[in-house]
Amino acid sequence: MSDIDTWLATFRTHAASLSGAGLPWLGAIRQRAIERFADEGWPTNRIERYRHTSLAFLAQQRFAVAQGTSQATAPARAVIAQLRADGEAGHWLVFVDGAFAPALSEVGALPAGAQVGSLSDALARWPERVEAAFGSADAGDSPAALNAALATEGAFVRLAPGVAVEAPIHLVFVATSPDVACHPRNLVVAEAGAQATLVEHYLAPPGGPAGAASLTNTVTRIDAGPDARIAHLKLQQEAETAIHLASIDVVQARGAAFDSHSLSFGARLARNDIVTRFDGEGCETLLNGLFHVDGRRHADHHTRIEHLKPRGTSREFYRGILDGAARGVFAGRIIVAKGAMRTDAEQRTDNLLLSAQAEADARPELEIYADDVKCAHGATVGQIDEASLFYLRSRGLDEAHARNLLTYAFAAEALARIGLAPLRRRAASAIRARLPGGELLEELS
Amino acid sequence: MLNIKDLHASVDGKQILRGLNLEVKSGEVHAIMGPNGSGKSTLAQVLAGRDSFHVDGGSVDWDGKDLLALPAEERAREGLFLAFQYPVEIPGVSNAYFLKAAVNAVRRHRQLPELDAMDFLKRVKAEMKAVGMREEFLYRSVNEGFSGGEKKRNEVLQMALLEPKLAVLDETDSGLDIDALRIVADGVNRLRSPDRSMIVITHYQRLLDYIVPDKVHVLSGGRIVHSGGPELALELEQRGYAWIADAAKAGGDSQTAVGAPGGGAAR
Numbered sequence: 001m002s003d004i005d006t007w008l009a010t011f012r013t014h015a016a017s018l019s020g021a022g023l024p025w026l027g028a029i030r031q032r033a034i035e036r037f038a039d040e041g042w043p044t045n046r047i048e049r050y051r052h053t054s055l056a057f058l059a060q061q062r063f064a065v066a067q068g069t070s071q072a073t074a075p076a077r078a079v080i081a082q083l084r085a086d087g088e089a090g091h092w093l094v095f096v097d098g099a100f101a102p103a104l105s106e107v108g109a110l111p112a113g114a115q116v117g118s119l120s121d122a123l124a125r126w127p128e129r130v131e132a133a134f135g136s137a138d139a140g141d142s143p144a145a146l147n148a149a150l151a152t153e154g155a156f157v158r159l160a161p162g163v164a165v166e167a168p169i170h171l172v173f174v175a176t177s178p179d180v181a182c183h184p185r186n187l188v189v190a191e192a193g194a195q196a197t198l199v200e201h202y203l204a205p206p207g208g209p210a211g212a213a214s215l216t217n218t219v220t221r222i223d224a225g226p227d228a229r230i231a232h233l234k235l236q237q238e239a240e241t242a243i244h245l246a247s248i249d250v251v252q253a254r255g256a257a258f259d260s261h262s263l264s265f266g267a268r269l270a271r272n273d274i275v276t277r278f279d280g281e282g283c284e285t286l287l288n289g290l291f292h293v294d295g296r297r298h299a300d301h302h303t304r305i306e307h308l309k310p311r312g313t314s315r316e317f318y319r320g321i322l323d324g325a326a327r328g329v330f331a332g333r334i335i336v337a338k339g340a341m342r343t344d345a346e347q348r349t350d351n352l353l354l355s356a357q358a359e360a361d362a363r364p365e366l367e368i369y370a371d372d373v374k375c376a377h378g379a380t381v382g383q384i385d386e387a388s389l390f391y392l393r394s395r396g397l398d399e400a401h402a403r404n405l406l407t408y409a410f411a412a413e414a415l416a417r418i419g420l421a422p423l424r425r426r427a428a429s430a431i432r433a434r435l436p437g438g439e440l441l442e443e444l445s
Numbered sequence: 446m447l448n449i450k451d452l453h454a455s456v457d458g459k460q461i462l463r464g465l466n467l468e469v470k471s472g473e474v475h476a477i478m479g480p481n482g483s484g485k486s487t488l489a490q491v492l493a494g495r496d497s498f499h500v501d502g503g504s505v506d507w508d509g510k511d512l513l514a515l516p517a518e519e520r521a522r523e524g525l526f527l528a529f530q531y532p533v534e535i536p537g538v539s540n541a542y543f544l545k546a547a548v549n550a551v552r553r554h555r556q557l558p559e560l561d562a563m564d565f566l567k568r569v570k571a572e573m574k575a576v577g578m579r580e581e582f583l584y585r586s587v588n589e590g591f592s593g594g595e596k597k598r599n600e601v602l603q604m605a606l607l608e609p610k611l612a613v614l615d616e617t618d619s620g621l622d623i624d625a626l627r628i629v630a631d632g633v634n635r636l637r638s639p640d641r642s643m644i645v646i647t648h649y650q651r652l653l654d655y656i657v658p659d660k661v662h663v664l665s666g667g668r669i670v671h672s673g674g675p676e677l678a679l680e681l682e683q684r685g686y687a688w689i690a691d692a693a694k695a696g697g698d699s700q701t702a703v704g705a706p707g708g709g710a711a712r
Contacts, residue, residue: 052676183593183648269659386496386497387533388533388535390495390496390517391495391529391532391533392491392535392543393516393518393521394495394517394518394520394529395521395543395547395550395603396518396521396522396550396554396607397518397546397550398550399516399518401550405538405546406535408537409536409537409538409539409586410537413536413537433695443562445544
């Protein structure tokens, strides 16, 4: 049985028990999506966008369907306790091995007009609202289609016009079982003028789930209405054996602002596709990214900003720190459509190589079909600056401390763009925990 | 205190120092002057231990220790301080963190208790006041966006905090207006003490109006070609460097004749 047959069999066996199983519109999307996946298979390096990150090896892997548990298992409980140790205010939705875990979640008080809950719950209560936000079987690449076919949980967030949710909405995905595949699907609808910050955490208990790889194949769709302001933070901190595929798909209406911060520590393979589309005039976006990969980890960010309407502003900054025999890929495409006058786009990617075996691929791609636009891009790949290293050593700092400090400083520039202080601190402490000698850098914030 | 003998050094395969001799005693302030390209900054970098400057020969004895055998950070902890001609900007690292890390690295080495945040702040704020730096510079990234004068003040601040036994000031006057120069010179003068030696490297005599040296040396072609007292600086200001280089050539290559500190032919 080929792996495609295995996925088809999985679909046939489980279709009836997926959330929203009785809904005809959803059944049609799922059917179409599994057919599309069967047709296309996993993307291989024959496709340009997967040249550095072929998923062909996934055809050799068999994953169990997540027997998600809504029970608060000890490892999951420990992860959440650590995550919430600083008592930061927020609305928390926790998913363990793909299942919503109410016992570990705490949505708390929300302003009127804000709905924050699980996808399954939303499908049961407001299927028509979910239908409007679910997305088609044809969106994204084939892994996104597999997600549409098999997604059974995730978050559903809807904000009525003008509603502002102050504290961040945290979506936490914990993988505790090996060899399991999860397909979370998060749907966010922000009506005109609504505001919120969403944080997606992808975590494993310390040491990760023992044994072979788990697959997380996640899709997040964000619909930002006119003048809505949405900030999105993704913290991917999984085991070295994990396989992580993520697609973030955003549509911005007139005047909407969307900030994305993607912090990735890689995995056996971590791939992030972030796409935002300016569907109205005067949209703004910031795509900020930082990845740190070591060992044999691999992190790949593919981004696309579609300036379809005039007077859009986009800023994109990606930084990579690569150690060991790790590999980092960044490809950022900016499309300025015909008629998208007065577009202002800037893209920078910088990579810091800490070892001779590490490899960075940075590819800016600008497609400009409009006149009267301002577009700039730049890419660098370099090592620790010798002059800076000597300056620090000449003040008595030993070489290792100086190197770690300069590495952290390289990351800090990306961290500084995260607006909310508690989230910035969270991201900073996550990166410090990864750096050798991070405890020496504790006082840096 | 410091005894440099027949020092040869090169950068990128290019010979810069060609047999430099210099002796600096405890508490003395020596000025090293010389035309561009004579090797002044190379001497500073070699003394501080920069790896990209290669020592091809000679020795540097520092209070009985072989200075050249120590890595840069060891030299700093033992009490050598280089005030950089071009202080490096380090975005993302606050000046406060940097200064505290440096102070405590040196204190650990000297087996003194590390300063905690409170003690450090008290200490650093007092020193900042003395060099005319506002407190906001503590919370900015190291040297990032500092003006030329602010960078040099930050160097003098570091020197004051680290309390070196030997300070090497590499063109600390370059790029400073007269007010900044005076503040920097005051900072240096405050640190003069019988157990602290200084080597002040400068292209211009101007700085030496404010920091009056015990001895003045002329560096040319990678070695000390002439030495004298403070009055030599004035003479150089009036006559330029050419006559010294010519005299050195005419006098041959004998190190003992022209190379010994304080014993130059022009005295």
